[in-house]
Amino acid sequence: MSPKPSCAPLAAPAAAPRKAPRAWPPANALIGATLLMALILLALLGLLWTPFDPLRIDLLSRLQAPSAVHWLGTDEFGRDVFSRLLIGARTSLWISLLAVSCAVCAGTVIGMLAGYLRGWTDRLLMMFNDALLAFPGILMALGIMAIIGASQYGIVLALGIAYTPSVVRVVRGSVLSLRELEFIEASRVIGNSELYTMFRHIAPNCLAPLCVLATSMFGWALLSESALSFLGLGVPPPAATWGNMLASSRPYIASASWLGIFPGLFICLALLAINLFGDALRDRLDPRMRK
């Protein structure tokens, strides 16, 4: 009996045989992408127009239930919940996007250095990296927020630093498997510089696993931002994010339940969109996951 290669370890993307494309897009990608687009459109809409001024305090109409005027009700200061959700979408998505971008940029540079230079650089970098990975992400973000204090760009920095080690690990792994392949050897043989080879030939081939990781990191970042803001360590009020809206709804849970229901629903929908989209992306890009 000849061994079947059905459980072969993850081959480098370049070496994976191109299979006939399956029906694309699959249902989960479609639902995820639609939801995500809808949220992004809402966030963009919040840039241009909101039904009410999200920061205007109107004590005469505080804690009103959803109605034709205030679609999703008003909060304890009489501010319109729907308007606050719209600008909250912008804040939450923007912070997550920035944090993931920071992590991807820093992680790619460090990971490529470690994977390409190897030797002592690699060993030292990875020892430090593994120690950072041993910090649960949210805990590290908490520690960093303790140093720099609660602010919008503080969270970006904290989450960016917290997620960099995972990127380093993934990029280094791909670089290590790629640099042994023939086309890299060929690039070096025809006289291309190491730097050129690294960015022209190695970096593009790290893209697939990086995309999958970045998508799930976007979800973690969104959840962590909400959690930090919920704890009061994220974006400080009166600015609105889904997390701090949820936190300030807590005293009114019995009398004004809509205050807690809608922000949570938005976080949940955003995470669902990212998870569905990420699954579809992984199925597509990770050869192991193909059926």
Place this chain on the structure above:
Amino acid sequence: MLRFILQKLGMALPTLLLISLMVFALIRLIPGDPALLMLGDMADPQSLADMRRNLGLDHSLVTQFLIWFKAVLSGDLGFSISTREAVLPLILERFTVSAGIVLVAVLLATLIAVPVGLLAAWKQNSALDLGLVMSATLLLSIPSFWLGLLLLYAFGIKLGWLPVVGYVSFGQDPWQALSYLVLPIVTLTLVEVGAITRMARASTIEVLRLEYIAHARAKGLSESAVLWRHALRNAFAPTWTLVGLILGNLLGGIAVLETVFTLPGIGRLMVDAIFARDYPVLQGCLLLITFVYVLVNLFVDLLYPLFDPRVKL
């Protein structure tokens, strides 16, 4: 076997050392006099001078770290600025509250999720599988603090079955303690069932494609024997690793849940310490949680060969 254990321990030690270094650096990174940070604004000049000498502030950073690390190793984590309590007993007491909740929730989640994931993988691409995967993804997407609020609203306020605010320890009154802990545990279990189900399903699908499963089927074994006796063992190994990671992450992120249910756990203690600028307590919490995280993962690694016989020592 001994070599394997020593090797794993050898990998954990530098990690623990680096973590201590980072927690030490945390206080030094905050602008201001570390002695003042450790004692608070109300400290008198005499105790400040004592603290400066104890921290070794007139020596090099290396010496300062060694002084601090020696104290940590002997269990001396300093005193809380706000309550003047010794840090170590305080964080240990709060830690047991959090650890109990997390352990029970992860155990329940594993017991539910692994059979469900196995079932979904066995019926791969059927309507049942699709339904289970969708439910798992949905559960995975619900933030624990929102689910907690919703459950609190439903069972605490609308139905009035369970108390909304408070905590009683098991030693005082087991039944009452249970009534306070049911909702947090159910919340965490539901959230983690999603992640573990997906992992168990994915790894079972990979295992079911292997030849030894075809062989087991060809031998004429019943499907349940194939699944439970042959597939489960190999499929559980990656899930087991995930369970270890989840345990650690939950301990790190438990603060939000403890805030929702007003539980006196270590997460809440840490967040309160951040607000109160109670740096000795913050350092203690960070150290304890990360040490436990590393040890849990070490323990998971050491038990791994039990579940995956292919990893021979």
